[in-house]
Amino acid sequence: MALVSRDLFRNWWEDMDRYHRELDEHLKRLTTRDDLWQPPPMPSFSEFFRPWKNMIDQLEHEVDGSTIVERDQDKFQVIVDVQQFAPEEITVRTDDKCITVEGKHEEKKDQHGYVSRHFVRRYVLPQGYDMGHVKPSLSSDGVLTITAPKLALPAPGERIVPIERSNAPAIKAA
Secondary structure, eight states, X not given: OOSSOGGGGSOHXXXXXXXXXXXXXXXXXXXXXXXSOOOOOOOOHHHHXXXXXXXXXXXXXXXXXXXXXXXXXXXXXXXXXXXXXXXXXEEEEEOSSEEEEEEEEEEEEETTEEEEEEEEEEEEOOTTBOGGGOEEEEOTTSEEEEEEEBOSSOOOSOEEEOOEEOSSOSSOOO
């Protein structure tokens, strides 16, 4: 006979999370697709008591749709999916504090009919990065990578930055 129960040292946070997950699944099973009311998701205790974990991940690596913005000690980098545009339809401009990416093509025929696309995306360059040495690079699979190194000299005014094209894909197959 043991003096201390085996259950004493169990992870009770996981038990609480499991309880909330099971309750959430049970409420989802009670509702049907035609119901207008959907129960709110039950928060996990680990998310509730450790919100800093997700915040640190977001600070290190912000993802917005098909755009990734990364910042570290050496560089500020923006990665944009522009595979629907030809290289000559993409423009990268800089001014005193912003990097502007623009893609535009006139009406083209595709398998469903006609389509025209236009986007303008502006990224504010954080303090301490060199606007004068912004370098865009376009991979063969349509991924535009814009890199700004740490600031060494004061940044110049607005200019159009030529895009370097590579014949290698941005994502290497395993």
